[in-house]
Amino acid sequence: LRMLGGFALSFLIAWALDLPPMARGVLLIQASMPVAVFNYLFAQYYQRRPEDIAAMVIISTLLSFGTLPLLIYYVLQAAH
Numbered sequence: 001l002r003m004l005g006g007f008a009l010s011f012l013i014a015w016a017l018d019l020p021p022m023a024r025g026v027l028l029i030q031a032s033m034p035v036a037v038f039n040y041l042f043a044q045y046y047q048r049r050p051e052d053i054a055a056m057v058i059i060s061t062l063l064s065f066g067t068l069p070l071l072i073y074y075v076l077q078a079a080h
Contacts, residue, residue, distance in 0.1 A: 002060060003067060006031035025075035032071055034060030 010031035014024040035056045043050040 002035055002056075003032050003063065006033070007071070021079040025079060028075055029068075029071060032067065034064040 007028060010027045014027050019027065035053070037057055040050055040053045040057055042048075043053040
């Protein structure tokens with residue numbers, strides 16, 4: 001959900017702001033990255049189910065092996 005939602009929202013923002021291709025590509029890639037490890041650190045610090053966050057980090061990182069090459073291909077094709 002994080003990766004697809006990030007892509008969809010950044011796509012709408014890039015369209016609304018009429019960003020140039022390079023800026024649009026950077027925004028799309030950055031917003032579509034997997035869940036970051038610092039989320040686990042915050043969950044651990046505030047004692048908010050860190051094991052669930054660790055699972056999200058692992059799953060989204062594994063999913064990114066398939067989605068990021070497709071995303072980079074899309075961004076490179078859109079830049080031309």
